[in-house]
Amino acid sequence: MNNKFRIVLIIVIFAGGWILGSNNNVAPTITSSVGGASYSGGYQATDTDAKLTVGAVPLRETQGNVHIVKPGDSIQAAVEAAQPGDTIQVMPGIYSETVYIDKDDIHLVGVIQNGARATMDGLGKLNDAILYSGNNIIIENFRITKYKGNGIMGQAGNNFEIRNNVIVDTGIYGIFPQLGTNGLIEHNVVSGIEDAAIYIGMSDNIHVAYNEVFDSVAGIEIENSRHAIVEYNNAHHNTGGILAFVTPGLPIKTTEDVIIRNNFVSDNNTPNFGAPGSIVSGIPAGTGILVMAADDVIIEGNIISNHKTAGIIINDHSFATTITMDIESDPNSDRTMILDNVMLNNGYDTIPEVMAVALTELHTGLVDIVHVGPSNGSCIINRHRYRTVGIGSYGECDFTNTDSIDSYLLAGGAEPRVIHPSERGEIAYLGVCSGCHSYTGRLIGPSVEVIQAMYAGNPEGLVEYINAPIKKRDNFPPMPAQNYLDAETQMAVATYMLALEK
Numbered sequence: 001m002n003n004k005f006r007i008v009l010i011i012v013i014f015a016g017g018w019i020l021g022s023n024n025n026v027a028p029t030i031t032s033s034v035g036g037a038s039y040s041g042g043y044q045a046t047d048t049d050a051k052l053t054v055g056a057v058p059l060r061e062t063q064g065n066v067h068i069v070k071p072g073d074s075i076q077a078a079v080e081a082a083q084p085g086d087t088i089q090v091m092p093g094i095y096s097e098t099v100y101i102d103k104d105d106i107h108l109v110g111v112i113q114n115g116a117r118a119t120m121d122g123l124g125k126l127n128d129a130i131l132y133s134g135n136n137i138i139i140e141n142f143r144i145t146k147y148k149g150n151g152i153m154g155q156a157g158n159n160f161e162i163r164n165n166v167i168v169d170t171g172i173y174g175i176f177p178q179l180g181t182n183g184l185i186e187h188n189v190v191s192g193i194e195d196a197a198i199y200i201g202m203s204d205n206i207h208v209a210y211n212e213v214f215d216s217v218a219g220i221e222i223e224n225s226r227h228a229i230v231e232y233n234n235a236h237h238n239t240g241g242i243l244a245f246v247t248p249g250l251p252i253k254t255t256e257d258v259i260i261r262n263n264f265v266s267d268n269n270t271p272n273f274g275a276p277g278s279i280v281s282g283i284p285a286g287t288g289i290l291v292m293a294a295d296d297v298i299i300e301g302n303i304i305s306n307h308k309t310a311g312i313i314i315n316d317h318s319f320a321t322t323i324t325m326d327i328e329s330d331p332n333s334d335r336t337m338i339l340d341n342v343m344l345n346n347g348y349d350t351i352p353e354v355m356a357v358a359l360t361e362l363h364t365g366l367v368d369i370v371h372v373g374p375s376n377g378s379c380i381i382n383r384h385r386y387r388t389v390g391i392g393s394y395g396e397c398d399f400t401n402t403d404s405i406d407s408y409l410l411a412g413g414a415e416p417r418v419i420h421p422s423e424r425g426e427i428a429y430l431g432v433c434s435g436c437h438s439y440t441g442r443l444i445g446p447s448v449e450v451i452q453a454m455y456a457g458n459p460e461g462l463v464e465y466i467n468a469p470i471k472k473r474d475n476f477p478p479m480p481a482q483n484y485l486d487a488e489t490q491m492a493v494a495t496y497m498l499a500l501e502k
C-alpha cells in the first residue's frame, strides 16, 4: 500500500469513527408501535363501497347449476355449457388443456378428495392453464404444473378470488390478474416461476394474503397498481421476496397506496433466472422487499431475514439497468413509510450500487434498509434498530401502525367491467401482450415501437406471426402462440398494437 493511500485511509477511518461516535451520543427516538396513531391515508371508501374483509366476489342471490367434470372430460366444454351463476366442479385427476372463461359469474372449483387434487398439466407444451376475462370469477383448489406461460391469468375481469391453488413450475407467471378491480388472492402455494409467482398488474383494490411463494424470481409483485394490501404471506428462496414497482411504458403509470405487512420474507438469495431483458431480471439476488418508483408504500410488521443484498431496497428507476425510462412515469419512490419490522442478517454480501451509497456514509457491514435516489416525504420509526443507508432524508412517521385498515376490498363488489366490441383490441393488448411488450423498452419481448416499424400497414402479417410465432431473436425467449384468441380478436389486437401511440 503506498503512503498516500494509507493516509487517506486513516483519515477516512478517523472521520468514520468520529461520525459514528457522534451518532452514538444522540439518544434514539423510541416509538412504541403498540397503541399509537394509525395511518389515516390510503384508499378512502365511499359509503357504497365500504370496506370489507370476507371476499371480493359478491354473494349470489340464487345458486346456479353444478357441472361435474371427471377425468377424460374437458373442463373447457363444461365452461362453454355453463351459464353465469353456475359452478363447475372438477374431480381429482389429470387435465391437459387450456381453459378460457369469457363469461361472468363462474365458480371453477377443483374437488380435493383424500388430498388428491384436480391437476392441470401443461406437459411442458401448453402455454396457459386458466385464462379468464369475465367478472365475478372464483378459481380454487387446483394443482397446476408444467405450463409454459401462465398458471392463472385474468384479463380485465373485476371481482375475482383465486384461492387455495398449488402452482408448480409453470413458466412465466403463476397467478397474474391484470387490469382487474377488487380481487382476493389467498392461500395459494406457488413455486418455480421464471418471472413472478404472484403478479398483480395494472389493478386496483387488491388483497394478497396467506400465500407461500418460493423458488421463483419474484415472489409477489405489485406492478402499476393501486390500493393493495399484501399481508401474512411467506416469501422465501426467491431472487426477490416482495416487490412494489412501476414498469414504465404501460398505459397505467403509477403504483401507489400499497401496504406490505406481517409477512415472513426470508432467504431470497436465489440466483436470478429471469428472461434476459425482463424487468425482474434486474432484481439483485438477495433482495427481501423492493420498492421501485412506487409511492405511498407502507412496510410494517414483517420479519425480514437472511438476504445478501439488503432487507429492504427503495430506489428509483435509474437503479434498474434493464428499464427504459418513460417520461410519463415519475421515476422516484416517494412517501415510503417504514414502521416496525424485525430485520436480521441482511446485506452480508451486497452489490456495488449499495456499497457505493454506504461508502458515502462511511457505513460498513450489514445493510437492512437502503434507499437509492431522491425521495420526498418518506418516514420511519425506530430507525436506530436497523442498519440503514441512504435514509437521511426520512422523517419520523406520525403514526405507528395500519390497524385501522383491514382491507381495500369493496363491499358488494366493483361494477362488472363491460367490454364493448370496439374495446376488444385494447383489452386483449393490455391483458395479454402488454405483459411482455411495452411501448418503448424491451420487456420479455421487443418493444411495440420495433414491432410497428416491422409491420406498419400489415396487420395480417402480424396476425400470422402471433398464431404461430417462429423463433427470431437469439437474445429473446420464444414467444408463445396466441392462437387461443379468436380470429376477430387477433385482428383487433394487431390493429390496436400497430396504431398505438405512446
Ligand code: HEC
Pocket (backbone or CB within 6 Å): 149, 172, 428, 429, 432, 433, 434, 435, 436, 437, 444, 445, 446, 451, 454, 455, 462, 465, 466, 470, 471, 472, 473, 474, 476, 477, 478, 479, 480, 482, 493, 494, 497
Ligand atoms: C409471454 C410473453 C409474450 C406475450 C404474452 C406476447 N409476446 Fe409477442 N413476443 C414475445 C417475445 C419473447 C418475442 C420475440 C420472439 C423472437 O424474436 O423469437 C415476441 C415477438 C413479437 C412480435 C415480433 C414478430 C417478428 O416478426 O419479429 C410481434 C409482432 C408480437 N410479439 C406480437 C404480440 C402480440 C400482438 C401479443 C398479444 C396478443 C404478444 N406478442 C404477446 C413475447 C410475448
